[in-house]
Amino acid sequence: MRIKALSAALIFGLAACGGDEPADQPAPDTDAPAADQAPAAQDADWFQVDEDAQTVTIDLVAGSSNANNYWNYNGLYGGDGEITVPEGFTVTINFSNQDPGMGHSVGIGEAQATYPASYSSPEPVFEGGMSSNPTSMTESTMPGESETITFVAETAGEYALICYVTGHAANGMILPFIVSDDGSHGVQM
Ligand SMILES: [Cu+2]
Known part of the structure; x- marks a missing residue:
């Protein structure tokens, strides 16, 4: 506005x-950033980069708060919390689920203007970049469970971390995920 x-x-x-x-x-x-200036990327405590090792480690918690009916990652949903990692870096996502009532998942998919209500058999855009049984309401990463996925961010582009359980992505359970070709990295909070 x-x-x-x-x-x-x-x-x-x-x-x-x-x-x-x-x-x-x-x-x-004074509270608002200048209109012509995006807020600077910053590292969050759940996002660590090792430039020498060329690795990124992301601690990702589904349902870390009750925001969006627990359908969030680290409290973020609906396009907030854009993550940027450098092309070629190895990304490890330590994924856990603190939603008291529901399974969640995470996978790297193409960014879309809107996300479908359901997925039949999603494929990660980078090999290894998806948690197990990602569409299942009973066998995805269930409350209290955790899973680690690792992949190489091979190709620069605009992607998203997507929860593939039915209805979740369509209702905002995605995080924008950018693979940069200039080495930049960070989280837009
Ligand atoms: Cu979910």
């Missing part, structure tokens, strides 16, 4: 003034 309002003010100002008095500027909002 704020970005739209600011853009409208600038456009109005350009169209209306033509060099006369400047349009009124909105008061600076």
Whole structure:
């Protein structure tokens, strides 16, 4: 909302003034990042990079809070928490499930504008990049269980960490997952 309002003010100002008095500027909002500047990537305590070893370790907890009816990863859902890892790095995801009531899963899939309600037999985009029985409500990673997956982020692009249990991805249980070709890494919180 704020970005739209600011853009409208600038456009109005350009169209209306033509060099006369400047349009009124909105008061600076010290809490918000500048409109033309994305927040800097930062490392979260659950995201570790070893540049020398070329490894990334992600501690990923399904249902770490009751946000989104526990259908979240580390409390994040609906497109928040974009993860970036460098191309070629080996990624280990220590996946656990703290949702008291439901199984969850995680796999690396292609980023999509919207995610389907159900998956029949999903394949990870990188070999090894998916937890076991990922679509099953009874045999995926169940409450209290954990599983570690490891894969090489072989190809730069835009992907997502996806929960393949029916209905979960469609309801926001995804994290954007970027493989960068410039060595950048981090988490946009
Ligand atoms: Cu889930």
